[in-house]
Amino acid sequence: MSQLVIESNTAPPGGSDVDVVVRGVVRVLGGTRALDGVELDVAGRARVGIVGRSGAGKSTLLSLVAGLDEPDAGTIAVGGEAAARERLARCALMPQRDSLLPWRTALDNAALALENAGVSRRDARRRAAPLFARLGLAGSERLRPAKLSGGMRQRVAFLRTLLADKPVLLLDEPFGALDAITRAELQAWLANALAAEPRTVLLVTHDVEEALLLCDRVLVLSRGRMTAELDVDVPRQGPRREVVTSPGFVQLREQALEAIE
């Protein structure tokens, strides 16, 4: 894939090497501790995966990092800034469902963040359009989400998140709604897109394999606590089938699954 270049008129606050530091975070939701003393360090441009069962507190953690919510105890800093609006200024969230706006075409959905930032619709489209071709979406620019396949919708949603031009990407189960084959396709696609456009990435998923394929480090969140931390130090080049069956990969997956139990 050729290099993606996103023109930007506004440098993301704090530069592009923005780190995320979470210290002793507690969040109580509905009387239970959804997060109970979470510690997390994500270096600038690192890719960290968080796996766990449904209800383990994964999405809650992303909302907190994004600045959409405040912890009951502990601190969260993004690029050294702890205030919610500063976190919000540095993070772009890709929600669980694709959350495309049904009244906008694929291109206008992707350009949404630019328009929100005050760029005219024409200029926003002009900036989003080249990415469509480069990321395998050519021809779908004028289609509304209802006409797109699930995989295409997720690609547009990711493009929209990327075009927000924020240093930190928070991906919440980005491929949770897709079938296994499309999912594998999109994981490869995302790995390429992130290689071309490096950002600090926090990926939440219940799919251990997905996290191990896409991230440098994988943390296991269980009942509101981090219970394991795995460095993904196995080679991941080559066909997916070979990667996921290599001894090192299999061992990591076993460790992660054990920690989730």
Place this chain on the structure above:
Amino acid sequence: MKRWWPPLVLLAAAVGIWELVVRAANVPDYLFPAPTAVASSLADDAGLLGRATLVTVREIVAGYLLAVAVAVAIAVVLHFSTAFRRALLPLLVLSQTVPTVLLAPILAILLGYGIEPKLIVVAVVCFFPIVVNAVDGLRSADPELVRMMRTLHGGRLAIFRRVELPGALPAIFSGARVAATYAAVGAVFGEWAGSSSGLGFVILQAQPALETARIFAAVLILSALALGLYALVTLTERFLVPWQPEATHA
């Protein structure tokens, strides 16, 4: 087209039976005119009814547009201000308990016999379903979309313009369609309270003269006007809400 013929067949059957019963029982036209008598009144009084229709159409269209504009504006204010919503919404509901029949004469006294009091009566009759639906529509925006917008540089205004308002359009239109069926009745009330032209005025004049067929003809035109407005609103919705999956409404 297929969905159209069942009501049409039923309507034709009803009109046929009506004609037969009136003829068989020898009911005089001034008591209850047969469909053919109504039809010949439509033809004979075409000039009179045509001029009256033009007047009433103006009242209906202008009053309805006024209602839509005011209703959407009020809904937006109610949406943005909790204080206004708490204070104004109960009063709006209360306002609907005032019978229009009583409101019309008061407006005629205040504003005279021109078109203004009719516009206001039409607007008062029409605006309520639009306000209620618009407020509901604006408030029912998917919170997930709002969260997404906030992390994508979306301020309060951007969220309103790009998420809440387009999302509320289907609800606003369902209110507008209900309101469309009230507009003709509103215009007639307005004319009854004081006027010298329009279909309501024609009905008022035909009554003491026992021109019952003409009353029926005027009512027929009023129904057609309401139906026409409804169709126009539905068409506008298809144009403005093209992302809506295949119409769930008739």
